[in-house]
Amino acid sequence: xxxxxxxxxxxAMGFGKFQALVLVYAGTGWLADSxxxxxLSFVGPLVRQQWNVSAQHExxxxxxxxxxxxxxxxxxxxISDKYGRRTALLFSIILTxxxxxxSALSPNYISLLVFRFLVGIGVGGTHVFSSWFLEFVPAKxxxxxxxxxxxxxxxxxxxxxxxxxxxxSRLSWRWLLAFTAIPCFVLLLLFVIAPESPRYxxxxxxxxxxxxVLERMAxxxxxxxxxxxxxxxxxxxxVDHNPASQNGHLPVRENDCTLDNVMSxxxxxxxxxxxxxSPKFLRSTLLIWFVWFANSFAYYGLxxxxxxxxxxxxxxTSGQKSGVQQxxxxxxxxxxxxxxxxxxxxxISAIIVDWFGRKATMWIxxxxxxAFLGPLAVHQKESVTTALLFGAxxxxxxxxxxxxxxxPEVYPTSARSTGVGIATAIGKIGGIVCPIxxxxxxxxxHQMQAVVVFELVLGLAGVACILFPVExxxxxxx
Numbered sequence: 001x002x003x004x005x006x007x008x009x010x011x012a013m014g015f016g017k018f019q020a021l022v023l024v025y026a027g028t029g030w031l032a033d034s035x036x037x038x039x040l041s042f043v044g045p046l047v048r049q050q051w052n053v054s055a056q057h058e059x060x061x062x063x064x065x066x067x068x069x070x071x072x073x074x075x076x077x078x079i080s081d082k083y084g085r086r087t088a089l090l091f092s093i094i095l096t097x098x099x100x101x102x103s104a105l106s107p108n109y110i111s112l113l114v115f116r117f118l119v120g121i122g123v124g125g126t127h128v129f130s131s132w133f134l135e136f137v138p139a140k141x142x143x144x145x146x147x148x149x150x151x152x153x154x155x156x157x158x159x160x161x162x163x164x165x166x167x168x169s170r171l172s173w174r175w176l177l178a179f180t181a182i183p184c185f186v187l188l189l190l191f192v193i194a195p196e197s198p199r200y201x202x203x204x205x206x207x208x209x210x211x212x213v214l215e216r217m218a219x220x221x222x223x224x225x226x227x228x229x230x231x232x233x234x235x236x237x238x239v240d241h242n243p244a245s246q247n248g249h250l251p252v253r254e255n256d257c258t259l260d261n262v263m264s265x266x267x268x269x270x271x272x273x274x275x276x277x278s279p280k281f282l283r284s285t286l287l288i289w290f291v292w293f294a295n296s297f298a299y300y301g302l303x304x305x306x307x308x309x310x311x312x313x314x315x316x317t318s319g320q321k322s323g324v325q326q327x328x329x330x331x332x333x334x335x336x337x338x339x340x341x342x343x344x345x346x347x348i349s350a351i352i353v354d355w356f357g358r359k360a361t362m363w364i365x366x367x368x369x370x371a372f373l374g375p376l377a378v379h380q381k382e383s384v385t386t387a388l389l390f391g392a393x394x395x396x397x398x399x400x401x402x403x404x405x406x407x408p409e410v411y412p413t414s415a416r417s418t419g420v421g422i423a424t425a426i427g428k429i430g431g432i433v434c435p436i437x438x439x440x441x442x443x444x445x446h447q448m449q450a451v452v453v454f455e456l457v458l459g460l461a462g463v464a465c466i467l468f469p470v471e472x473x474x475x476x477x478x
Contacts, residue, residue: 002227002228002229003228003229003230003231004225004226004227004228004229004230004231005230005231006198006199006202006210006214006230007138007139008226009198009214009217009218009225009226009230010136010137010138010139011138011139011140012223012224012225012226013138013217013218013221013223013225014138014141014221014223015137015138015141015145016217016220016221016222016223017220017221017222018136018216018217018220018221019136019137019145019217019221021193021220022132022133022136022194022195023133023145023148023149025187025190025193025194026129026130026132026133026149027129027133027149027151027152028152028183028186028187029089029093029126029129029184029187030126030129030130030149030150030152030153030156031152031153031155031156031159031183032096032123032126032156032183032184032187033123033126033153033156034152034153034154034155034156034157034160035156035157035159035160035163035180035183036065036096036100036119036123036180037065037123037300037303038156038157038160038161038164038303039160039164039176039177039180040061040062040065041303041304042160042164042168042173042176043061043173043176043177044061044062046168046172046173047061047109047112047173050173051108051109053109057109060113061112061113061116063432064113064116064117064120065116065117065119065120065123066120066428066431066432067117067120067428067432068116068117068118068119068120068121068122068123068124069120069121069123069124069424069425069428069431070124070425070428070429070432071120071121071124071425072092072120072121072122072123072124072125073124073125073127073421073422073424073425073427073428074124074421074422074425075121075124075125075421076088076091076092076124076125076127076128076417076421077127077128077417077418077419077420077421077422077424078272078417078418078421079091080125080128080131080132080417080418080421081272081414081415081416081417081418084196084197084200084204085128085131085132085135085196085197085200085417086191086194086195086196088125088128088417089125089128089129089132089191089194090191091125092122092123092124092125092126092128093122093184093187093188093191094122094188095118095119095121095122096119096122096123096181096184097122097181097184097185097187097188098118099115099116099118099119099122100115100119100122100177100178100180100181100184101177101178101181101185102115103115103116103119103177104174104175104177104178104181105174106174122184124424124425124428127404127417127420127421127424128417128421130146130149130404130408130420131408131416131417131420132197133145133149134146134405134408134409135197135198135199135200135413135416136197136198136217139474139475140474142405142409143350143353143354143358143405143473144350144353144354146401146402146404146405147346147349147350147353147401147405148350150346150397150401150404151343151346153342153397154339154342154343154346154397156183157339157342158339158340160180161339163176163179163180164176167179195213195216196209196213197213197413198210198213198214198217199413200413201213202230202413203413203414207229207230207231210230211229211230214230271414271415272414272415272418272419273415273418275411275412275414275415275419276411276415276418276419276422281410281411281419283467283469284410284468284469284470285419285423287464287465287467287468287469288403288406288407288410288419288423288468289422289423289426290426290460290461290464291362291403291461291464291465292403292407292423292424292426292427292430293426293427293429293430294366294430294457294458294460294461294464295396295399295400295403295427295430295461296400296427296428296429296430296431296434297430297431297433297434297454297457298369298392298396298430298434298454298457298458298461299396299397299400300430300431300434301434301454302389302392302393302396304434305376305389339393340390341389341390341391341393341394341397342393342394342397344394345365345393345394345395345396345397345398345401346397346398346401348365348394348398349361349365349397349398349399349401349402352364353402353405353473354473354474357471357473358402358405358406358409358468358471358472358473359406359465359466359468359471361398361399361402362399362402362403362406362462362465363462363463363465363466365395365396365398365399365402366395366399366458366459366461366462366465367458367459367462368391368395369392369395369396369399369458370455370458370459370462372388372389372391372392372395373388373392373451373454373455373458374451374455375388376388376389376447376451377447377448377451377452378447378448379447406468406472407419407420407423408420409472409475410470410472441453
């Protein structure tokens, strides 16, 4: 009997109306994530002022969110691989929405910390959105559509800055927390239309359910599925005669529902972890962890640098301390300008990711980020500082986006969310420690040392990208 795989079906359908709807739903999840993170730049000082807490307690508000995200990233990845993409998405959305609204009603600082910690756990599942979306996209268009998907993150950062500018000038920070939780609430209302990943269903040996999803996709895209029935070939992973797998590259042709994947999915998270540390994936796993750490360290550090560097220049060179109102205006302006830098970063990465490949695009952008940050080792004029941060933010965003594309392509379906989830968690460690550099050193007028640390981390990450053992450009997801 004639058969076809999930990749055959996706290739035949192309990117159509169904994938566009999945893109909007998953993209809204990323938009919500970026808004929750950008929120930290605005709420901390206001909370400190209202409840008269110390600067250390103000920074703790950010740390508990990142700690929650670290826990959530690992947990939701495991749940996604064990119980399904939809299950992980549903409970992470519920937790983020509920804790987000409750944090707006916090009666004291301790309760706010608890609710923001829970928000962090919920937001930690956002990486499942990217894996879920990519599993609906044909290999030929995956790089381009991942870049388009990442635009939602940039829209979220700009939307949050706009929201803060409007809301905080008229209402309290509590309203900003409530408005920021609305995108997740919308996702919850529309969850019923979100389909399960056909790749995941196939790996679970739920062939009939996977077929129903593919038929629904074909109907929405107004195309027909390949002739035959959806199937997997157990012998595909038992003997590998593909020479491409022997030279460090993923094979051009992979069958989705292999016996290896089915067995791993039934064994749960332990089997997924074993695969991450197997000889085939160990080098990729360790390098991905470090590059994810470096990208998160750089991205969140650049966000903080946008609000801290100009103020540090004024304070350290002349001893002046700007007023609160002027500082707020400058903060909104700097966040707006540097957030807009993410758009050219996405455009550049979209152009070169399918031309030079994933690996080359990442190391080019990481070294580019180093080049823009270098001159900031010494004090610069505010306009020059903003321009350099603009360039660094563009390169950093482009590199992070390509990494979010590359990592899911490396891992098989049975371990994809676990692998990406743990890597995301490692990245959150970078988000936790970067304030020590971006804020601590700058407030101590150690600007050169702070920039040197950024240069070292980004430079090593660029080298790590060169050392990645596989190039996934044009490869089908396993």
